[in-house]
Amino acid sequence: MTQPSSRLRALVVGSGYRVRNAFLPALSLLDSHIEVVGVHSRTYANATRAAERWGVPAIEDPRSLRPGDIDLALVSVTVTNNVTVLKSLAHLAPGAALVIDTPGVGRLDDLARLAEFRRWSPIRVGEDFMNMPQYRLVGEAIRAGALGEVSRVSMSEMGYRYHALALVRSWLDLLPPKSARGRRVRGGVDIEYRFRGGKIGEVHEPYRQSEGSFSVTGSRTTLTGDPMGHPISNPKGASLRRIEDDNGIAGFAIDGLEQPFQIDLPYQATLREMKLEDDSEFNLLRIDGLAQVISSLWTDDPVNTRYRLEDAVADHLVSWSARLLPWVPTPRL
Structure with a gap:
């Protein structure tokens, strides 16, 4: 994806803490590049509450969107729901990019379903830390x-x-x-x-x-x-x-x-003025990091363009295993 000549159209999926205190604020910082077309969540009332704070619509059913209506989906839901959510958005995937919270999958059997992620291109892992x-x-x-x-x-x-x-x-x-x-x-x-x-x-x-x-x-x-x-x-x-x-x-x-x-x-003054639920210095710096991830879709980024979904999955599995076992060999995905 190259530098957009017009704003990219983005769908945000999720309505929890991360969406309210990271994804939507980061997208607001990138307003000159991205237009949020809506927020979708499993519970429409939650989507409405998250969306109205930013003056964007809530979308009850993503099937109301047609292929080509969005350029970018940003997904922040519980890890075990990632695959289910992406199946519900599959009709929007061709020709659209995906930004998804780490680690991408939450269960070993999800590895067999990585094709659901690969429908999207390019993919960025929302590793703001x-x-x-x-x-x-x-x-x-x-x-x-x-x-x-x-x-x-x-x-x-x-x-x-x-x-x-x-x-x-x-x-x-x-x-x-x-x-x-x-x-x-x-x-x-x-x-x-x-x-x-x-x-x-x-x-x-x-x-x-x-x-x-x-x-x-x-x-x-x-x-x-x-x-x-x-x-x-x-x-x-x-x-x-x-x-x-x-x-x-x-x-x-x-x-x-x-x-x-x-x-x-340069973002700190704007972020402080947002009066977020979590306005800690640490979180505001993480939002800066997430904006970096998103903007890597059209900028020359030395890290995020190379940090693949497979890397995030492997890092999750390796770090999880090392907490349980004294020694772990680490074959790559």
């Missing part, structure tokens, strides 16, 4: 070679299940893991993922959302940071720093590298 602007900035520094060859990524208390694995992989050029070792700890698990070339990814729980720390070890230097850019004690090498203005967070920068790396947050 790895697309949060501070993590995009770290990825930019890695891809620019500022850290040298990266050999280890470590995350403590800031990543959870497949979201954590997706972020680790995004910093390792989306290498698939060869194996995973899990060890139960109080409040969660410690998981070590091993990748080709001796690269290692570590995820230490419990998960505390916007707290914790990370480190990315390269052959030239190590980059460390707090997930929200707050100062950390005894930083090694380069470090992530938050930038603030009178209204709050305004961007992120990386200190201690030979070249400057900085990312601004």
Whole structure:
């Protein structure tokens, strides 16, 4: 899908927390590129409540839409309902794109039904965690070679299940893991993922959302940071720093590298004015990340264009298995 000459027509499916506090706000940020033609949910009253907040119609029956009426479907429902929902939208799929929340499928027998997803093209996985602007900035520094060859990524208390694995992989050029070792700890698990070339990814729980720390070890230097850019004690090498203005967070920068790396947050003022149910700083940054995923449909994106539905499914299965078994080999889908 190329840069749209006119706005893409989008159908939103779902009416829960994620739709109200992520998908619809992200689409509002992209209003110059996307027109929301409606919100559909299994319960029409819920769809109406979600839609009226944004001045868009609720759609009771998607069969009222004809093939060609939409360019894009955004689906955020319970994982076990993904396949059923996509079957109900199958007549709209040819020629339309799909953005779907991770991990895409929720049961092993859903793997046999991946054809329901492949009706849509292109497909984007709504993995907003790895697309949060501070993590995009770290990825930019890695891809620019500022850290040298990266050999280890470590995350403590800031990543959870497949979201954590997706972020680790995004910093390792989306290498698939060869194996995973899990060890139960109080409040969660410690998981070590091993990748080709001796690269290692570590995820230490419990998960505390916007707290914790990370480190990315390269052959030239190590980059460390707090997930929200707050100062950390005894930083090694380069470090992530938050930038603030009178209204709050305004961007992120990386200190201690030979070249400057900085990312601004042009959406934050608009998002704060929306007065969402969840207006936490963490959620507003996740909405920024989801907008990045959606806009990758027409922009040159180095990560989302390569992170496939199959990657999301595999990351979900591998991270889930590593929480139960001491060692997991990881064949790819």
